[in-house]
Amino acid sequence: MAGPVDATPVVEAQKRADPELKNVIEFLRGKNGPKVRRGILNGKRVDYFKGKTAVRTLLSPQYQKLKKVPVVKDEEEAKALMVKLLPFAFFLRTDRPTLATPPPPGTPKPLQLAPQQSFDPLSYYTWFYDGSPLYTILGGFAMVVIMLAGVMFPLWPVKLRIGVWYLSIGALCLIGLFIALAIVRLIFWCLTVVSMKRAIWIYPNLFEDVGFFDSFKPGWAYDEPKKKKKKRVPGTSSSKSSKKSVDGPVDTVPSATASGTESAPVSDVSGLRSRQAATIEEIDDDEI
Template identity: 30%
Template sequence: MVANGSREFYDDDKNLMKLCDFLRSTEGPPVREAVEMDKRVYYIKGEKLVNFMVEPKKGTKWPKELPKFSSRPEAIAICKELCNRQYMHRSEKVAKGELEVSRVRDFDESAYFTWIYEGNKKFSHLMTTGLIIGFLCCTCFPIWPNFLKVFVWYMSVSMLIFIFFLITARALLFLFVWVMGYEFWFLPNLFDESLGFVESFIPVYSCEKTKDGQLMYRVGVFVAFSSFCYWAVTQPSEFDGFVKGQGDFIKDLYAGTLLSDMSQKDKENIDKPKMPSLEDLLKKLDSEDDAEEQELSEEEAAEALLESLVDEEDEEIDEDAEE
């Protein structure tokens, strides 16, 4: 397909959708986020869109099945077609990060345009269906067969142990390199909640020189860590016991025997709400009555003691008066 025939090529709605898929992909021109009609949208300035279509940024992989644009009028004509077929619409800025639909429909390079086209929704629908099915499966967990419960338990424990060792290894690696004067992180964005799933693993590592004034801290950490390592080597019996204890802990974790001090009935009902029975309530009432009676008996004893003391004082006063 030659460039001169690009106008006729994009008259086909399927080919125009392919162009939109490319423009909305990560290879396409950068877009900005805003709120329009209480909905998050992506918009771009018309001039930037035309510039990208005529002269893509360096390193862009233009699809082979799509013809390139040889001139700006040709790209502007396609942009007008995108607006006419409602793949995008013209918008106006009303505030920072807020847009509203413009009454003007024509394409203009100086205006802003909001994408309406969202691409193929099959994957989104598939993920939504999977989410619903997963939620139903989780709510039906009590009636799962026993082998599936065991599988989920082993998978959960394995994931927990993997995450624990990953965090520990990242921290130790950072400590070793930091002592030498550099800040090295393996998967530095792993716990950044503002990033998506894929972006959390990019970049794989980061290495920067430490800031000035940390020499004494690095020396102190090195001395403390070296002292701990020396203690671990010179106390083989205690260290071996620690290793054995950790191994037993992992075995018990996989076997599900960490709650061995509980009865089998308590293990089976561990996820059920604890509702006191009638017998427990009666026992609680009896204990409260006994406590009240005990308090009353203590008060009576105190009153009797006070009365006896008063009587003794009265007798002593009478004896002094007789004398």
């Protein structure tokens, strides 16, 4: 994780934090924390988040279930807690400079440290804390053990090697069955497209972001096309009555009312027609 020119003060500042504040940081850096984005700071990839997402995270039910953390009841207390965390340099405020040539979509955004470190819900903050080092140590130790076990596979007992072989064959069969199912459902969909008015998908949720068992529910469903929502521009009306009133003969419009107020001239009616035509063209351009 990228840091300032001298990273030692950052580490020392993090060590001075109270246990309750460290618990808050562990929560924010965990899976229930604010959504992080990828950026580039000082030539290194970093994680950063927006201030208002951290405020919402502190107001979430997951945070309220925690113990040994400061109590947060409303948005003002959440902002005050973020201000209290900022001096310990677990995260620092960064800015996204405006570039002459914007980077392609999906690529990390360039960042730079803000000269004034303060908390603002609309600003961005970069993490200088990667979580508890215990998990990093345990993960590294597990990787070493797995690599040694793989290298020493010829020295394993015969029964253990046979069991691993059966497990690998079973895993390959499951993968092959999944691929075959995907091919069969695609062929069936193609047949229904040609022979029926509405195509049918077998296991329509197979590739959706759902649980394992939910991927096979329901067994089949019609292929419903996604409907595009049309944008409506304020000031326009789709009723036939308004259209008839505009397209009707201009001669029927009276020149004056009994009170002496003049009605809209013919030029205003023609201008209304042109404005309506321009509005319809703008809607078509937006939909394209």
